[in-house]
Amino acid sequence: MTSIPTIALHDGTPMPQLGFGVFQVPDDGAQAAVATALESGYRSIDTATIYGNEAGVGRAIAESGLARDELFVTTKLWLTDLARDAVRPALEASLERLRLDAVDLYLIHWPAPATDDYLRAWEGMEEVRALGLTRSAGVSNFLPEHLDRIAELGGTLPTVNQIELHPALQSHELVSANAAHAIATEAWSPLGQGAALTDPAIVAIAQAHGATPAQVVLRWHLQQGRIVIPKSVTPSRIAENLDVFGFELSGEQLNAIDALDKGERIGPDPAQFNG
Template sequence: MTAPTVPTITLNNGIEMPQLGFGVFQVPDAETTAAVSAALEAGYRSIDTAAIYGNEAGVGRAIAQSGIPRDELFVTSKLWIDSLDYDSAMRGYEASLERLGLETLDLFLIHWPAPASESYLDAWRALTQLAADGRVRAVGVSNFLPAHLDRLAEASDLVPAVNQVELHPALQNRETAEANRRLGIATEAWSPLAQGAVLGDESVIAIAERHGKTPAQVVLRWHLQQGRIVIPKSVTPARIAANLDVFDFELAEAELSAIDGLDRDGRTGPHPAEFNG
């Protein structure tokens, strides 16, 4: 089976990012190499990890073993809240590169704004410098709310290329998505399938049956048709491949609206604030 061609999103600095990538949140490092290897074999070329995940080394091993030229891959990692001052952010970037075994990243994000202070502004200065020096192709943020985005806009001329947020049919995060659109920031959905919580919904199942697809494929298609970047996660090779098989059908407007109507403004998975206890 020929791997599908994944469309790209042009970020606000002109860099093209695959619209569908592979996430490794909550995958133990020991399992990460096999999962990422399966994803690369299936045709994924965008891989998303983070320092706090503890599996950057596993991602790096899979990339090294794949033999895929580095310029055909798009690799994202994220800076955790223990490194939000300028110098620590610079060291955090180097540490991520070392664990990944790479010389540069395609996208580097501030993972969480830690809003009790504005230390993310210092981290953003570091990321701005990394981008200016050509040491990372694009920089952005994760889990930033509109107020954090507006504060960054006040303090810096560099607009984040991406804001990665929890977004799925049950939590559509519309205010943040609108702020991203207003500022020219691409919205990237983590937990795009709500960790499976929405896949049993009757309307999603009905749409899937009409198209001869799985509920997961329908939800991913819903994201893609609304212009979002998605990074579904799985450790099962068959599901990894199925999540990429979403480019041979299209949802009708009524079907998109039906899924839009599932918004419950409630989270189904762990919130990033829980990562540090």
């Protein structure tokens, strides 16, 4: 069984550095995909209310036979519940679908900055953490200015900021802002939906290591201290994405991938997306 390193979040929660994402996996396919991931050795599963597949994830977890303390489960608060009093009911509904008493990480999915509702929602996030409904609380797609606004509230800070990050969009300023607040950076779409996998530089590095381009990109993330959640429904690729701990990229190879940054987004711009 692959031993996956953990990242110690600033609240003391250990989080596996490599997990399994289920974005765009329909509920009736999520159970099989998550079951395959768990059988392959993944122990961290990332879902969200808006994905509509929490029930499928919950079925896979329930039938896995794994002890609850062996798993790290993340889900997310959607924009329709960005209010202090809405956070607990939203999380409790997610927990019912997941068949869990608590998740390990709960994230505000987007800041939706047209209003300041994410600030009130953050207060609700602190409350559900205090109640033990989530071990840790964080955010997703937050920009430096949103993190600064949360810091101004004077309470706790998010433990994780899950952001779009891949070779074509490396968001150095945001990663630095996360680090300044001791917030762990987690990359969604870490492979850039496959766009980087045909780049000649990445292909050459893969050939040098006898690895696949996807393994090289995931290794690039891991060596720079980021958490990653690659997604696949193909059993061979699910296993392949986990097999990234038997080689190491050189400084020159890391720099070659760093040089591929184009500032190109796949998803919405968090400064403008309001649902």
